[in-house]
Amino acid sequence: MKKKRHKSLLVLLVLIVLFGIFMPIPYYIEGPGSAVQLNELVKVNQKDDQEKGHYMLTTVAIRKATPLTYFMKYLPFHEGVTKEELFGTNTSDEEYTNLQNYYMTSSINSAIELAYKTAGEQYQLTYNGIYIMSILEGSSFEGKLTVGDTILSLDGQNFESSAEFIEYVQQQEVGQSIEVTYEHNGEKQTTSGNLMDMKETKQAGLGISLVDNTSIETEIPVAINAGEIGGPSAGFMFALQIYTQLTGKNLRDGNEIAGTGTIESDGTIGRIGGIDKKVVAASEEGATIFFAPDDTIDPVIKANYPEMMTNYQEALEAAKEIDTEMKIIPVKNFQDAIDYLEGL
Numbered sequence: 001m002k003k004k005r006h007k008s009l010l011v012l013l014v015l016i017v018l019f020g021i022f023m024p025i026p027y028y029i030e031g032p033g034s035a036v037q038l039n040e041l042v043k044v045n046q047k048d049d050q051e052k053g054h055y056m057l058t059t060v061a062i063r064k065a066t067p068l069t070y071f072m073k074y075l076p077f078h079e080g081v082t083k084e085e086l087f088g089t090n091t092s093d094e095e096y097t098n099l100q101n102y103y104m105t106s107s108i109n110s111a112i113e114l115a116y117k118t119a120g121e122q123y124q125l126t127y128n129g130i131y132i133m134s135i136l137e138g139s140s141f142e143g144k145l146t147v148g149d150t151i152l153s154l155d156g157q158n159f160e161s162s163a164e165f166i167e168y169v170q171q172q173e174v175g176q177s178i179e180v181t182y183e184h185n186g187e188k189q190t191t192s193g194n195l196m197d198m199k200e201t202k203q204a205g206l207g208i209s210l211v212d213n214t215s216i217e218t219e220i221p222v223a224i225n226a227g228e229i230g231g232p233s234a235g236f237m238f239a240l241q242i243y244t245q246l247t248g249k250n251l252r253d254g255n256e257i258a259g260t261g262t263i264e265s266d267g268t269i270g271r272i273g274g275i276d277k278k279v280v281a282a283s284e285e286g287a288t289i290f291f292a293p294d295d296t297i298d299p300v301i302k303a304n305y306p307e308m309m310t311n312y313q314e315a316l317e318a319a320k321e322i323d324t325e326m327k328i329i330p331v332k333n334f335q336d337a338i339d340y341l342e343g344l
Contacts, residue, residue: 024064028086031078032277033059035258035285036229038237043223044245053252055241056287057234058260058278062086077280077318098148100230102131102213107235108224109216113265114334115242122219129153129183130165131213139207140193145182150213152188153181162212169195170203178206220246233272235263236291239334251341258282259291259331261311267334271295275311276318283324290315291337294330 035056039049063069065080073080087096109125116123130151135142145151151165152158155178159165172178174197181190198205222242226234237259244251260278262270271293272278282290292315297308309317312330319328331337 024066025070026083027065027070028081028083029063029065029069029072029078030081030274030277031061031063031072031075032280032284033061035059035278035282035287038241041225041227042238042241042245043221044242045220046223047245049241049245051244051250051252052254054256055237055244055252056256056258056282056285057229057237058258058281059229060274060277076321077277095147097230098146099133102133102148103232104226104230104234106211106214107232107262108226108238109214110263110265111235111238112216112218112222112224112242114263114267115239115246116218116220117265118267118334118338119243119246121246124217126215126217127160128213128215130159130162130210132182133209133211136196136207136209139196141180141191141206141208144191144193145180145208146184148184150183151180151210152183155179156181162210165210169205170201172204174204176204180206232262232270233260236261236269236293236331236334236337239263240337243334243338249342251338251344253341253344255289255344256285256287257289257291257341258285258287258326259289259337261291261293261331263334269293269295269331269333269336271311275314279315279318279324279326279328280322283319283322283326287326289327289329290319291329291331292316294332 035058037054037056039054042049070080072078113123113125128150132145132147132149132151134147135145154165154168157168159168169178172195174195176195177192178195179190179192181188183189193206195204196207198207224238260272260275262272264270275292279290293311295310297310302308312328315328319326329340331340
């Protein structure tokens with residue numbers, strides 16, 4: 001009788017442990033990710049980067065929590081986020097993945113444009129349509145269009161920018177039916193719906209948030225394989241890698257150089273999230289230099305959140321906490337990074 005009881009307790013204990021390890025809950029753990037050498041991802045003119053040292057993009061690891069791994073949020077440089085905090089207004093894994101893929105594609109295009117422009121090489125931008133970032137609740141296109149779709153035309157009319165697209169829509173009446181031709185998973189489709197009253201502008205709209213979907217072609221071929229890495233924060237480091245290979249300059253001087261930041265075609269380096277975790281990842285990978293966006297915080301935001309720091313300040317604090325010898329270098333624009341590297 002005792003043996004049966006012991007077996008039952010053992011089985012129960014095993015089930016509890018398995019539940020704690022494998023049962024997912026609607027909660028996520030963010031922590032230090034990896035520092036990936038960019039010479040493994042980028043080819044310019046069908047050639048690899050053979051110079052000593054490396055540029056590295058840095059990532060934040062996001063893991064779906066279980067009852068047991070939930071407590072990882074108390075570890076240094078880890079934090080827990082709810083599904084709503086992670087996904088925002090997007091309610092599905094697919095929509096979140098679509099957004100992250102778009103952000104990566106867009107950041108790569110901006111990196112290529114900036115690198116080629118700075119190096120004086122030829123490139124051509126092509127406008128492909130309107131990329132859907134989100135769909136508002138109450139939009140008649142909810143359930144018809146999906147985050148990640150690209151709108152190609154409205155009522156059979158094509159546009160050259162999102163500004164032209166918005167201008168056309170705002171000239172229509174609230175409640176008016178409009179035909180939308182769009183691309184979904186590579187297939188061209190058509191749907192229609194009624195325009196809604198956009199309370200912010202008090203004009204007609206589809207009830208979506210949008211950005212331009214563009215592609216870029218270059219005379220000197222460039223190929224980037226980002227794999228499963230998503231988001232916009234690798235744009236700056238991609239631009240550095242491409243520019244260095246285009247010009248043939250030995251900017252690294254053998255150093256292991258990590259960093260992060262969004263990139264605009266004018267060279268502006270933008271703020272990103274989780275920079276403390278990326279500093280940890282870079283240090284663990286042996287980086288000697290880390291470029292951190294030296295962003296400017298809006299005075300209104302600073303007044304409401306006085307404890308808010310710039311990315312550079314956050315990176316300095318993280319570096320101090322882990323006692324790394326890695327240098328944290330502030331950069332506001334692409335030229336800041338080039339000037340620093342040329343001075344090595």
